[in-house]
Amino acid sequence: MFFHFRNKFPRLNAYWDKYLPFQERLEAPAKAILLEEGKKSRHYIFIEKGCVRAFFNKNGEDKTVQFFFENEGLTSFDSFVNNTPSLLTIETIEPSIIYLLPKKYVLQLVEELSSEPEFVPMILQMSAQRQLHYMNEFVSFIRDTPEQRYQRLLKDRPHIIRRVPQHYIASYLGVSKVHLSRIKSKLARGRSHF
Amino acid sequence: MFFHFRNKFPRLNAYWDKYLPFQERLEAPAKAILLEEGKKSRHYIFIEKGCVRAFFNKNGEDKTVQFFFENEGLTSFDSFVNNTPSLLTIETIEPSIIYLLPKKYVLQLVEELSSEPEFVPMILQMSAQRQLHYMNEFVSFIRDTPEQRYQRLLKDRPHIIRRVPQHYIASYLGVSKVHLSRIKSKLARGRSHF
DNA sequence: TCCCTACGATAACATATGTTATCAAGTATT
DNA sequence: AATACTTGATAACATATGTTATCGTAGGGA
Numbered sequence A, B: 001m002f003f004h005f006r007n008k009f010p011r012l013n014a015y016w017d018k019y020l021p022f023q024e025r026l027e028a029p030a031k032a033i034l035l036e037e038g039k040k041s042r043h044y045i046f047i048e049k050g051c052v053r054a055f056f057n058k059n060g061e062d063k064t065v066q067f068f069f070e071n072e073g074l075t076s077f078d079s080f081v082n083n084t085p086s087l088l089t090i091e092t093i094e095p096s097i098i099y100l101l102p103k104k105y106v107l108q109l110v111e112e113l114s115s116e117p118e119f120v121p122m123i124l125q126m127s128a129q130r131q132l133h134y135m136n137e138f139v140s141f142i143r144d145t146p147e148q149r150y151q152r153l154l155k156d157r158p159h160i161i162r163r164v165p166q167h168y169i170a171s172y173l174g175v176s177k178v179h180l181s182r183i184k185s186k187l188a189r190g191r192s193h194f
Numbered sequence C: 001t002c003c004c005t006a007c008g009a010t011a012a013c014a015t016a017t018g019t020t021a022t023c024a025a026g027t028a029t030t
Numbered sequence D: 001a002a003t004a005c006t007t008g009a010t011a012a013c014a015t016a017t018g019t020t021a022t023c024g025t026a027g028g029g030a
Helices: A010-022 A077-082 A103-113 A119-143 A146-156 A158-163 A166-173 A177-191 B010-022 B077-082 B103-113 B119-143 B146-156 B158-163 B166-173 B177-191
Strands: A024-028 A033-035 A043-049 A052-058 A061-068 A089-092 A096-102 B024-028 B033-035 B043-049 B052-058 B061-068 B089-092 B096-102
Touching (some): A033 A043, A043 A103, A077 B119, A096 A103, A119 A146, A119 B061, A119 B077, A146 A177, B010 B096, B033 B043, B043 B103, B052 B166, B061 B166, B119 B146, B146 B158, B146 B177, B166 B177
Antiparallel strands (some): A024 A096, A033 A089, A043 A096, A052 A061, A052 A089, B024 B096, B033 B089, B043 B096, B052 B061, B052 B089
16 A cells, blocks of 8 residues: 555655555456446555556547556545546456555545655655656647657556557557557568568 | 735735745746746746746747746746756746746745645645646547647637637647648638528 | 738648458457 | 457548648838
8 A cells, every 4th residue: 555655755654554454455357447437436546466547438438548557556536635526437457456445544544644744745746746747648749649659658668568458558649549550560560671 | 926825725825925025026028938948947937917838849849838827827847846957948928027936935935834734735735736737638638639629728718819829829739730720710610601 | 111020821732540341369258 | 169259450441630832911120
């Protein structure tokens, strides 16, 4: 739980440990839905094994927004914070081992943490990180062609391409699966000598 | 200064007031550069009158990322926080009246604020807001066609279309200025009955 | 007044991308 | 073994978008 912050803010480690027992362990098959679009987010989700995607539905089509892997945690941020219906569905891609921490305990944990001097720096770093992530995704659409975005993905996050089915990646890159296939074959032709 | 938070967190108002005198007033003509790509951000920028854009250069071409108007504040977030060279240039679009608060005072202000109980909620709200902004921009590229993005802009933020030259808007939407012109004329044809 | 520049529309053509359909291979299910 | 489902490649065609060039208008200096 909150794996990313382990040892980064050593004084907070005891808090993570304290809440471990309140997690619910879940062995989920592929395509299991952890949070459904339109429902309120009630857990913090931690991935011990497997992978997961967040997507929304547009005219009957899946549009994938983000992928998550081992030792990453997630929640539909706006739904969780504002207690509003989630705009995103969260679903396993592979069979996965998931830990769910109910919202009630998350709030309790935040309450306890807020008296710690390391809390504000942690919150700032966490939100700066997420902000930068989305800003980079956004800028990439303005700056790069789909082909460049694919190459960037291949270079920076190759595990995504290795583990995730291609049509999910296509919608994440903002193109059709047919076109992504074209991009791949074009790049493959370019790498060989004829 | 920090106009957005005035009266939202009433107990903090005194802090904003205290730092007003440290701002430098600047009357800038159109196309004045407030922060240059590659240089470090040294001020918080507040717009009293006029408007401003943030952009970066890609192969000799401007790519506009965001627009700012009266009573909005901004800074190149990553450059300011991490003291790294800015990825963005910030430039006035119209003749503008700008207030600059040197980084030194911003840090001092944050230091003072951090003992206030309203500080953490304010920081959280601020960062959630920015995160949501970039996430929405990003999702819009996955979800919508350029035409739909233009219509959304027209509906949600028409002042941008009214005040900003079209080629800046084109790069912000991720299309060429020629194509944006086509989109506009197509929509105009659709609206008339001829 | 005269130029120069910024801005925006449009046309003609080239390229990128979407859509639909078909095929093949792999994997899970019965 | 037989079947269905998922994934991925490819072709053929339609549409969207980029590129380059030309034109017109408006406004700002000289």
